[in-house]
Amino acid sequence: MLYREAGDFKTSYVADSQTFPIKFDRIRYYIVVAIAFGVVPFLINDYWANAVFVPFLIYAIAAIGLNILTGYCGQVSLGTGGFMAVGAYACYKLMTAMPDVPFVIHVALAGFITAGVGVLFGLPSLRIKGFYLAVATLAAQFFLVWLFNKVPWFYNYSASGQITAPERMMFGIAVTGAGTPAWAKYLFCLIILFALAWLARNLTRGSVGRRWMAIRDMDIAAEIIGVNPLTAKLSAFAVSSFYIGIAGALFFSVYLGAVEVGEAFGIQKSFLVLFMIIIGGLGSIFGSFAGAAFLVLLPVLLKNILVGQFGWATDLAAHIELMIVGGLIIFFLIVEPHGLNQLWRVAKEKLRLWPFPH
Amino acid sequence: MNAQIPLSSYTMTADGRKIGAVLMEMKNITLRFGGVKAITDISFDIREGEIRSIIGPNGAGKSSMLNVISGFYVPQEGEVWFRGARRPQMKPYEVARQGIARTFQNIALFDGMSVLDNIMTGRLTLMKTGLLAQSFWWGSAEREETAHREKVEKIIDFLEIQAIRKTPVGRLPYGLKKRVELARALAAEPKLLLLDEPMAGMNVEEKEDMCRFILDVNDEFGTTIALIEHDMGVVMDLSDRVVVMDYGKKIGDGTPDEVRNNQAVIDAYLGVSHE
Ligand SMILES: Nc1ncnc2c1ncn2[C@@H]1O[C@H](COP(=O)(O)OP(=O)(O)OP(=O)(O)O)[C@@H](O)[C@H]1O
Ligand SMILES: [Mg+2]
Numbered sequence: 108m109l110y111r112e113a114g115d116f117k118t119s120y121v122a123d124s125q126t127f128p129i130k131f132d133r134i135r136y137y138i139v140v141a142i143a144f145g146v147v148p149f150l151i152n153d154y155w156a157n158a159v160f161v162p163f164l165i166y167a168i169a170a171i172g173l174n175i176l177t178g179y180c181g182q183v184s185l186g187t188g189g190f191m192a193v194g195a196y197a198c199y200k201l202m203t204a205m206p207d208v209p210f211v212i213h214v215a216l217a218g219f220i221t222a223g224v225g226v227l228f229g230l231p232s233l234r235i236k237g238f239y240l241a242v243a244t245l246a247a248q249f250f251l252v253w254l255f256n257k258v259p260w261f262y263n264y265s266a267s268g269q270i271t272a273p274e275r276m277m278f279g280i281a282v283t284g285a286g287t288p289a290w291a292k293y294l295f296c297l298i299i300l301f302a303l304a305w306l307a308r309n310l311t312r313g314s315v316g317r318r319w320m321a322i323r324d325m326d327i328a329a330e331i332i333g334v335n336p337l338t339a340k341l342s343a344f345a346v347s348s349f350y351i352g353i354a355g356a357l358f359f360s361v362y363l364g365a366v367e368v369g370e371a372f373g374i375q376k377s378f379l380v381l382f383m384i385i386i387g388g389l390g391s392i393f394g395s396f397a398g399a400a401f402l403v404l405l406p407v408l409l410k411n412i413l414v415g416q417f418g419w420a421t422d423l424a425a426h427i428e429l430m431i432v433g434g435l436i437i438f439f440l441i442v443e444p445h446g447l448n449q450l451w452r453v454a455k456e457k458l459r460l461w462p463f464p465h
Numbered sequence: 466m467n468a469q470i471p472l473s474s475y476t477m478t479a480d481g482r483k484i485g486a487v488l489m490e491m492k493n494i495t496l497r498f499g500g501v502k503a504i505t506d507i508s509f510d511i512r513e514g515e516i517r518s519i520i521g522p523n524g525a526g527k528s529s530m531l532n533v534i535s536g537f538y539v540p541q542e543g544e545v546w547f548r549g550a551r552r553p554q555m556k557p558y559e560v561a562r563q564g565i566a567r568t569f570q571n572i573a574l575f576d577g578m579s580v581l582d583n584i585m586t587g588r589l590t591l592m593k594t595g596l597l598a599q600s601f602w603w604g605s606a607e608r609e610e611t612a613h614r615e616k617v618e619k620i621i622d623f624l625e626i627q628a629i630r631k632t633p634v635g636r637l638p639y640g641l642k643k644r645v646e647l648a649r650a651l652a653a654e655p656k657l658l659l660l661d662e663p664m665a666g667m668n669v670e671e672k673e674d675m676c677r678f679i680l681d682v683n684d685e686f687g688t689t690i691a692l693i694e695h696d697m698g699v700v701m702d703l704s705d706r707v708v709v710m711d712y713g714k715k716i717g718d719g720t721p722d723e724v725r726n727n728q729a730v731i732d733a734y735l736g737v738s739h740e
Contacts, residue, residue: 309600309606314592318589320577321578324575327573328569328573329575330556330557330558331537331560331561331567332561332566332590332649333562346596
């Protein structure tokens with residue numbers, strides 16, 4: 108089967124604006140979804156779930172969230188870790204305060220609470236831009252971590268200062284707590300990611316997404332064609348924080364089970380998710396997946412190869428990882444600001460015309 | 466000041482187009498930037514259906530005047546009247562929603578988006594679907610998208626840019642960018658269209674195309690147009706009436722013929738160059 112767009116004529120505007128206009132892409136997408144839902148759950152074990160799949164799914168949610176704000180709406184944020192913490196603590200408080208409510212509702216509510224907090228910290232974006240906004244969100248990051256450390260009410264006055272997820276069931280199967288099977292963690296996060304990615308795709312392809320992108324590309328022109336910058340920016344902060352809050356809730360409850368805020372949701376987390384969208388591609392849902400996959404897999408791969416195969420010291424492998432990530436960030440920022448997604452697209456464009464270069 | 470044309474009655478132009486009542490009136494506008502007076506006590510009106518040009522040497526304050534109309538600059542003195550009512554101070558996006566669209570002297574397209582998406586953004590003022598319906602891509606969201614797409618395709622056909630529909634605007638040559646910007650403004654189906662030097666930097670052929678588009682827009686959709694242009698041939702051909710500015714002051718106002726024969730205008734702009 109050739110990768111071609113010729114002969115695949117669109118006869119309606121609906122067909123023309125679909126997510127995967129090329130048939131081959133569409134088929135590949137269905138195959139990936141079928142494998143993700145139908146095959147992986149049967150093969151997954153604890154190692155693969157904890158080292159690769161679950162963190163990938165959760166980071167992909169966070170990356171989509173940050174990409175909506177930064178990649179689509181052009182508002183730089185270094186507060187991702189802090190907003191994930193809001194989601195985690197909101198989820199924890201809801202789980203312990205209302206144990207009878209289904210766990211998915213807690214996760215969704217944690218998202219909405221984070222959205223509210225995000226809007227609050229997004230208010231400065233109406234006045235300041237770029238570097239200054241980044242600094243303001245950095246302040247949010249440190250303030251939120253400090254808050255969750257300082258006020259014992261948030262961690263239910265536990266002696267350790269940590270929060271620990273109690274066991275919660277969905278359809279009679281544990282999804283949080285120590286007894287959760289690997290496949291249940293995986294499937295629970297996968298379903299949420301799948302739904303959220305679909306929503307994000309819908310939002311970004313219609314008028315809401317165009318408002319965000321107009322603000323990103325030229326805010327003055329956007330305003331003059333009728334975009335209200337206040338609602339456009341704050342809606343981006345709200346939606347973005349909703350995603351990041353859900354990612355934080357899952358990171359705490361499903362993935363780690365117990366967290367100490369500074370360790371799990373510190374400034375490194377903000378940078379990690381930012382690096383994901385830079386490497387994956389700003390302003391692209393696919394890029395969020397690619398970036399999350401890349402930065403989750405890289406350390407696992409390096410550890411297995413360098414430490415496992417060549418017997419290097421673990422800290423040496425960790426340093427090499429830092430160097431590789433740093434180099435890649437510089438490469439993508441300078442050479443290819445649209446990230447892996449763009450490299451992928453260029454490769455596809457070449458393939459579409461192959462074997463004739465023009 | 467504009468007593469030569471009676472208000473609220475139709476006048477026919479030579480080519481038989483209808484010119485209606487006063488659509489927009491600027492009354493004694495003064496705009497200062499710190500100590501610099503960009504506009505000094507200027508009054509003029511724009512009538513429904515006409516092509517109204519604003520001309521003047523560089524720095525005369527023409528773009529500033531458009532920026533006042535689109536709510537981007539707030540004049541220190543004077544009033545803006547639109548459709549028979551005094552317009553309160555408005556944000557640019559509120560002005561856009563009143564049916565005023567524009568293009569910019571320095572192209573202001575959304576470089577990260579395709580031509581199609583750029584033109585679709587022009588219709589944002591007409592789109593109603595909320596965040597929720599949009600995120601689930603419910604029937605209404607999809608129907609709205611398709612309906613607006615159909616309108617946008619008409620504009621794409623009209624401006625003859627079918628071939629570049631999916632191209633990112635950043636890759637387009639200058640002349641086409643200007644055309645896409647016009648398309649984006651037209652997409653809003655404006656009552657009043659403000660064009661800031663739509664032909665600057667174009668070659669003769671591109672200028673001819675652009676002139677044809679402007680005349681067609683005015684003719685077919687009855688859109689009122691306020692035009693800033695340096696090319697005198699173009700201005701004299703297209704305009705129904707012309708305002709002449711110099712150093713922020715109005716030095717002439719009338720039909721192309723009247724303006725051409727106005728001594729102050731000849732001195733300031735047409736014949737004698739500024740030293
Ligand atoms: N934002 C601003 N701040 C300060 N001064 C400004 C600003 N905008 C315009 N001016 C000044 O106002 C005066 C009029 O500028 P304007 O851009 O309106 O001229 P113009 O007639 O459009 O000229 P051109 O033909 O070169 O486009 C100039 O002296 C300019 O320097
Ligand atoms: Mg100008």
